[in-house]
């Protein structure tokens with residue numbers, strides 16, 4: 001449907017005829033007032049609008065159509081008398097017209113312009129449909145994700161209680177009866193205790209992973225990463241000494257962030273550096289920091305077993321492990337790191353030249 005607005009009956013008739021012959025449905029108005037009424041009731045995709053109308057100027061009609069939210073997708077093709085200046089043309093387009101033709105308008109040019117405008121409108125409405133569908137899918141995903149997070153948090157949180165009961169009573173059993181039953185019973189007791197300890201570590205890790213996704217970064221204070229790393233190394237002192245590793249670091253920048261989460265980030269990366277060292281060589285881990293144009297970049301590098309390039313992305317997904325059997329762990333350390341970094345608006349990635357070549361984990365945090 002095209003609304004053809006022109007106060008000259010003969011010209012209006014000729015254009016309507018041309019448009020009808022080209023297969024369009026046409027409605028007609030001879031005044032600005034009538035044009036606005038018909039635009040509101042018919043909501044045509046395109047208005048062919050003469051600038052010189054007897055009551056309201058065509059420019060004003062165009063402005064009103066374009067400012068009516070119900071007619072947001074209506075296109076306006078303005079047609080003016082030959083005497084227009086380029087200022088009139090600019091005025092028309094500035095008032096929201098989508099195209100502007102000057103009399104005498106060639107029939108072919110008019111039809112081609114109408115076709116082009118309607119194609120544009122179709123593309124816009126297709127895009128709007130796609131955007132709407134995307135928005136809906138996105139909302140659904142966000143809701144599902146929130147549900148899943150609540151579920152995972154509640155499940156891991158509630159599992160702690162029965163696990164504590166199992167640990168307490170097997171501890172009691174161990175204290176009172178170890179050595180009094182036969183050797184098989186003692187072994188079973190040990191297995192139960194090891195299983196409970198492993199499960200407790202897993203639940204603890206899952207809770208941290210969940211928590212890393214919940215903290216909001218709106219009001220985070222400045223945090224000196226050198227200090228955060230110093231605290232973290234204090235916590236890891238025992239494991240570092242035990243494995244004979246050396247951990248060194250350069251001065252690190254100050255960032256806006258959550259000190260506990262950032263400490264967890266260092267802890268997971270350094271702990272991995274300790275775990276995944278080469279059998280013949282003690283771990284050497286070095287942490288550096290530098291300012292780039294818009295970010296603070298931290299690098300944690302080790303001389304360990306390295307990671308083949310095809311796994312560089314995969315290892316950040318939850319429960320993905322490359323060295324499952326040989327080292328303790330559940331595959332949620334790096335997933336937690338990724339969550340923490342994303343929570344800070346940053347990015348984490350690994351570079352490694354492959355097996356035996358060591359690895360460097362990079363963290364880029366935006367400067368506030």
Ligand code: ADP
Nearest residue numbers: 272273276315321322323329330331332333334
């Ligand atoms: P976990 O250590 O519990 O397996 P992570 O999520 O921390 O879980 O790591 C996932 C996997 O990435 C590990 O199983 C290991 O195969 C690999 N990986 C992580 N850090 C290193 C590292 N510094 N050197 C070599 N491999 C690593």
